[in-house]
Amino acid sequence: MKQPIGVTEFLVAKAEEDDDFRARLFAKPRETIEEQLGVTLAKDHEIHVHEETYAKTHLVLPPRSKLTKSEREAAKHGATSLEFLRKTMHDPAPPVRLVEPRGGRARKGRASASSLARSGRESIRKGLTFLESAIDDNGAWRCIRFNVGDPDIPRHFERPPFVSALCVLALEGSREAQAQGICAATRTFLADSIEFPGLWRYYRHLPQDLDSTSLCSLVIGSHPWIALGRNTPQILANQDEDGRFMTWILADGEPDVVPRFRIEADPVVNANVIAYLGDHPATRNAQLWLEALIAEGRLEGSSKWYPDAVSIYYAVARAMNLARPALERLRPMLADRVLGLRDENGDFGNVLQTAQAVSTLHKIGSLDRIDAGLRIEELIDSQHDDGSWPELLAFGDQTLKWGVFGQIGHGAEAVTAAFCIEALEHLIETMQP
Numbered sequence: 001m002k003q004p005i006g007v008t009e010f011l012v013a014k015a016e017e018d019d020d021f022r023a024r025l026f027a028k029p030r031e032t033i034e035e036q037l038g039v040t041l042a043k044d045h046e047i048h049v050h051e052e053t054y055a056k057t058h059l060v061l062p063p064r065s066k067l068t069k070s071e072r073e074a075a076k077h078g079a080t081s082l083e084f085l086r087k088t089m090h091d092p093a094p095p096v097r098l099v100e101p102r103g104g105r106a107r108k109g110r111a112s113a114s115s116l117a118r119s120g121r122e123s124i125r126k127g128l129t130f131l132e133s134a135i136d137d138n139g140a141w142r143c144i145r146f147n148v149g150d151p152d153i154p155r156h157f158e159r160p161p162f163v164s165a166l167c168v169l170a171l172e173g174s175r176e177a178q179a180q181g182i183c184a185a186t187r188t189f190l191a192d193s194i195e196f197p198g199l200w201r202y203y204r205h206l207p208q209d210l211d212s213t214s215l216c217s218l219v220i221g222s223h224p225w226i227a228l229g230r231n232t233p234q235i236l237a238n239q240d241e242d243g244r245f246m247t248w249i250l251a252d253g254e255p256d257v258v259p260r261f262r263i264e265a266d267p268v269v270n271a272n273v274i275a276y277l278g279d280h281p282a283t284r285n286a287q288l289w290l291e292a293l294i295a296e297g298r299l300e301g302s303s304k305w306y307p308d309a310v311s312i313y314y315a316v317a318r319a320m321n322l323a324r325p326a327l328e329r330l331r332p333m334l335a336d337r338v339l340g341l342r343d344e345n346g347d348f349g350n351v352l353q354t355a356q357a358v359s360t361l362h363k364i365g366s367l368d369r370i371d372a373g374l375r376i377e378e379l380i381d382s383q384h385d386d387g388s389w390p391e392l393l394a395f396g397d398q399t400l401k402w403g404v405f406g407q408i409g410h411g412a413e414a415v416t417a418a419f420c421i422e423a424l425e426h427l428i429e430t431m432q433p
Contacts (some may be wrong), residue, residue: 003431005236007037007229007279020268025049032226042191043395047410048063058334062196067204075204076255080218080385083084093144094153096391097384098412103335112372117431120376127417127424128178130387131171134414138192139185141414142169142390144214149407160202163410164217167418170359190216198223198231199249205257208249210238211305214272218322235273236282240265243285247271247305267293268306271327275319279326282406287326290316294330306395307409310348312337314356318362335366346371351382352392352416355423364424370432379420381428388413 011033015022015074024032033193034040043048065072104170111119135141147153162321168186172181193200193216200212213235217226225231238246244265248255253414293299294316306312313334320334321328338360340349344379348357358375361367383389394416396409 005229005230005232005277005282007227011036017305026051037227038284039227040222041227042225047224055344056399059342063095065289066195072253076253086139092282093146093157095155096146096151102112110175111373111377112274113431116376117428119380120428120431123380124174124176124424124428125178126387127388127389127421128174128176128182131417131421133412134179134388134412134417135182139187139189140164141186141412141418143394143410143412143415146409146411147407148393148396148409158203158410159373160212161190161200161216162202162209162212163412163415164189165219167415168219169215170418174421179421187220190220192224194220194225196225196230197234198225201236205255207251207254207256209247210235210245210249210273211266211269212249213249214257214269214276214313217276218272222275235277235374239286242288242289245270245286263291264304266303266305267299267312269359270305271312273313273320274326275315275322278323283323283326290327291330295333304397306347307393308353308358310338310341310353310356311395316362317360321363330363332366335369337360338366339369346374347378351379351389352391352394352419353410354378355416355419359419361424367426367430372427376424376431383420384413387417389416392416 011025015025016037018155019038021032026049026086027048030041033047039042043180050060052058067075136159140161141164142156143160143163145158145160146155164186168183168190172183174180190200193210197199198217199208200214200216202209202212213231217231221225234249235245238249242244244267247266247269267290270290270324274283274286279287286312293302294313299312303312316327317334320331338357341353341357341358348354358367358370379389391412392414393409393412396411399406
């Protein structure tokens with residue numbers, strides 16, 4: 001059941017009308033909310049219900065910031081501090097690992113369906129073993145920040161919540177116990193990195209953003225701030241005059257390092273917000289904008305954060321599934337658009353693009369329109385011996401106006417692995433009798 005956008009207001013209104021519900025809300029707030037909303041709330045988060053009277057007023061203070069005043073000031077001015085940026089980016093990362101794939105080009109009909117399914121399952125388990133070694137003790141996924149235009153510019157590791165959320169959303173559908181263990185650890189990391197009232201940021205020296213916030217919210221929906229929609233007013237307030245959701249949340253006291261030309265509506269960001277908020281009047285204009293971009297073939301250059309059309313289709317398909325019936329009229333069109341990305345050999349591009357194309361087709365019910373066995377072989381042949389897949393550009397700002405220096409990309413072997421495992425799970429399903 002999709003909750004109303006104003007969940008807290010809904011509960012207050014019901015308590016006003018229903019005396020029995022009001023009494024249960026006082027006596028057993030967690031159980032009553034869970035039963036009413038059909039959710040399971042995090043057990044390590046206390047919930048208290050207070051009632052004001054004509055003789056008693058409650059002043060509820062928000063939680064203190066997790067950062068000290070001096071740390072917040074350092075973050076506000078961190079863009080000009082190399083020392084601060086080094087702390088934000090963690091350690092310098094090594095060069096791209098140039099490892100040749102183990103196999104050659106896959107050929108149709110090389111193995112039986114059952115054999116392909118077994119090989120795909122083995123590939124998934126090897127990939128998960130690699131991921132267990134690549135994710136830190138706090139459950140954070142490690143990504144690499146690099147320069148697309150100049151490989152000689154130093155590369156840096158980073159552990160932003162956004163990357164962890166992006167990868168867990170891809171991985172959480174795996175039936176493997178290893179995958180579920182990784183996802184559980186990452187949910188703990190995301191809950192620890194939340195900022196009141198349910199917002200996230202990519203780097204400490206950047207303002208909060210809707211891309212990070214919507215994806216992280218999707219992952220830890222059991223957190224009471226998320227389940228009760230505490231972050232919804234800030235998200236809804238971050239729309240332009242056309243109802244599109246803007247990426248950055250600019251507020252007093254927050255870092256102000258985002259130039260005005262970078263305040264934009266991005267199609268993937270809007271799809272992610274729709275996936276979180278659902279099919280509501282407040283998201284309708286954003287839906288219409290996305291539908292027009294795809295239906296009219298205007299995706300080229302519409303996103304500066306995601307490198308190719310398949311990234312946009314992948315996010316839209318996720319929103320279509322999670323926010324039904326939002327964007328539903330795009331379903332048959334989206335299948336044709338994804339299939340239209342293939343080259344003369346029927347390939348979607350690199351292995352990351354292939355994985356996202358496969359998962360997009362699965363989400364819209366059109367995976368039967370490609371050769372699943374051939375794609376399983378392609379993904380297996382692209383896997384390294386240690387279970388990883390190649391580091392590839394997953395997202396990044398390619399349109400900054402600062403020349404080569406500003407062409408920032410983000411990706412990692414672990415990021416590619418999450419999407420490849422997701423695709424293999426879907427492909428194996430089609431091979432089962």
